Amino acid sequence: MLCEKCKKNNASFFFEENINGKKRSLALCSECAEEMKKNGELNVGTSFFDSAFIPSSFHNDIFGGLFSDTNMLPKSSGQKSCPVCGYTFAEFRRVGKAGCSECYKTFAEELAQSIRSIHGNAKHIGRAPAKAKAKNKKENELKALRKELKAAISDENFEQAAILRDRIKEIEGNM
Amino acid sequence: MAWYNEIGNEFDTVLSSRIRFARNLRAYPFEGKLTPDGAKEIIEKVDSAFKGQGFKRHDFSGGFTTDAASLVEKHYISREFAAKKSPHSLLINESTSASVMICEEDHIRLQTILPGLALNEAYDIATKYDDIIDSSLDIAYDEELGYLTHCPTNLGTGMRASVMMFLPALTMSGRISSIASQLSKIGLTMRGMYGEGSEGKGGIYQISNQITLGITEEDTIKKLYDIIGQINEQERKLRSSIKGENLERLRDTVLRSEGILKYAHMLSSGEFIEHFSNIRLGIALGIITDISYVTLGKLFIETMPATLTLSEKNAPGTDSERDRARAALCHSTLGK
Numbered sequence: 242m243l244c245e246k247c248k249k250n251n252a253s254f255f256f257e258e259n260i261n262g263k264k265r266s267l268a269l270c271s272e273c274a275e276e277m278k279k280n281g282e283l284n285v286g287t288s289f290f291d292s293a294f295i296p297s298s299f300h301n302d303i304f305g306g307l308f309s310d311t312n313m314l315p316k317s318s319g320q321k322s323c324p325v326c327g328y329t330f331a332e333f334r335r336v337g338k339a340g341c342s343e344c345y346k347t348f349a350e351e352l353a354q355s356i357r358s359i360h361g362n363a364k365h366i367g368r369a370p371a372k373a374k375a376k377n378k379k380e381n382e383l384k385a386l387r388k389e390l391k392a393a394i395s396d397e398n399f400e401q402a403a404i405l406r407d408r409i410k411e412i413e414g415n416m
Numbered sequence: 417m418a419w420y421n422e423i424g425n426e427f428d429t430v431l432s433s434r435i436r437f438a439r440n441l442r443a444y445p446f447e448g449k450l451t452p453d454g455a456k457e458i459i460e461k462v463d464s465a466f467k468g469q470g471f472k473r474h475d476f477s478g479g480f481t482t483d484a485a486s487l488v489e490k491h492y493i494s495r496e497f498a499a500k501k502s503p504h505s506l507l508i509n510e511s512t513s514a515s516v517m518i519c520e521e522d523h524i525r526l527q528t529i530l531p532g533l534a535l536n537e538a539y540d541i542a543t544k545y546d547d548i549i550d551s552s553l554d555i556a557y558d559e560e561l562g563y564l565t566h567c568p569t570n571l572g573t574g575m576r577a578s579v580m581m582f583l584p585a586l587t588m589s590g591r592i593s594s595i596a597s598q599l600s601k602i603g604l605t606m607r608g609m610y611g612e613g614s615e616g617k618g619g620i621y622q623i624s625n626q627i628t629l630g631i632t633e634e635d636t637i638k639k640l641y642d643i644i645g646q647i648n649e650q651e652r653k654l655r656s657s658i659k660g661e662n663l664e665r666l667r668d669t670v671l672r673s674e675g676i677l678k679y680a681h682m683l684s685s686g687e688f689i690e691h692f693s694n695i696r697l698g699i700a701l702g703i704i705t706d707i708s709y710v711t712l713g714k715l716f717i718e719t720m721p722a723t724l725t726l727s728e729k730n731a732p733g734t735d736s737e738r739d740r741a742r743a744a745l746c747h748s749t750l751g752k
């Protein structure tokens with residue numbers, strides 16, 4: 242996180258003070274902490290937690306820098322904004338993070354290249370919510386049935402085709 | 417029992433294993449666009465999803481406190497979570513093996529942590545709780561991009577699998593940076609757990625997956641087991657060659673460190689980590705037999721600045737008071 246005073250450097254000191262039961266907390270970079278100490282702006286009895294002993298967090302913010310090549314972006318990007326959260330693409334770029342889950346749909350075109358540069362040319366595999374898994378299963382079933390239907394029609398097996406058509410309608414109705 | 421109070425697999429080189437899942441509620445915007453009221457609603461929803469699972473809830477707001485800092489030191493919450501000023505809550509189970517950060521960077525960060533090398537076990541626990549999340553909350557998900565997360569670096573599985581490794585011999589030999597650059601080529605990252613820069617203080621490093629899209633959770637974990645196996649082999653080979661060639665010098669270093677932790681009158685945390693590392697290596701190589709991994713590991717957490725401050729009746733306020741309290745705790749734990 243950023244230093245709360247200069248808002249430029251990374252905070253490496255976390256400080257908490259307690260004045261008559263009123264607590265205040267500040268995250269500072271080493272320069273600002275040093276300066277405040279010198280100016281007597283930090284009261285006696287405050288405690289510093291040297292961040293060297295606070296484990297650093299998980300993710301790294303490598304995303305921000307990946308939007309540097311603006312020539313690659315579609316022309317319309319400038320005016321586009323997310324209908325759910327109101328983020329513009331410029332905001333997304335500045336922060337390097339989405340405003341809401343819908344942003345990924347809104348800016349799909351603009352994001353494609355950056356996502357590729359992080360993860361490679363890939364589509365999700367792995368765990369999925371039960372609802373999504375069920376939908377996927379149905380879609381695969383439909384695909385298979387449509388193929389069978391086509392085959393039945395070209396074989397002039399119309400009785401079988403009628404059965405398959407009903408089955409497809411039934412699944413589509415459930416979706 | 418907390419992860420740092422128990423012994424685990426491959427404990428000479430692996431301190432702990434951790435799995436983290438990022439999940440978000442479809443109906444709410446991410447941090448930044450989320451209002452305090454929205455955050456409170458999410459907290460209630462996630463809390464009620466976990467009702468009856470034996471989790472205890474802690475509510476936070478208003479920024480960094482000593483309590484939160486202690487939870488960071490114990491690896492239950494992230495630094496960013498601790499420093500947040502908007503409403504955020506932690507759910508943690510009785511054994512502390514599983515916890516849920518609500519309204520961190522993502523709405524839900526589910527974490528499981530176990531001692532030693534136990535990624536598969538940690539993953540099994542995590543999926544059990546992830547199923548509970550899935551069955552009671554509408555989670556943002558896309559067929560192509562997988563779980564939708566605040567930061568695009570977590571898209572896909574939203575999973576970070578990581579191990580905290582103890583690699584003093586590889587650190588001494590200067591081979592760490594070449595290992596780190598090899599790992600980055602295969603989608604893994606390695607970084608020093610304590611201190612700034614690439615060389616970890618005390619030879620403690622975190623290795624985790626970088627890529628989350630286009631690879632399954634199982635394959636990610638398998639890759640980590642493969643790599644950890646190779647690193648373990650190198651570390652152990654080096655340790656035994658150091659022991660073979662320089663036993664007297666090594667014994668001297670280890671025993672000096674033992675002496676300092678037992679009898680020093682003041683100890684800074686930086687100094688503590690250095691001697692901790694030497695003694696732990698001494699235990700692994702059979703040079704020290706009267707101190708156990710668990711005793712030393714517990715001391716590692718209990719002497720961290722915030723945890724130490726909380727445990728003392730007269731909370732040490734200044735650095736030198738804390739250094740004195742740290743030395744006193746080391747003496748009373750090891751010096752008898």
Ligand SMILES: [Zn+2]
Pocket residue numbers: 244245246247248249250269270271272273274
């Ligand atoms: Zn600053």
Ligand SMILES: [Zn+2]
Pocket residue numbers: 323324325326327328339340341342343344345
């Ligand atoms: Zn949006």
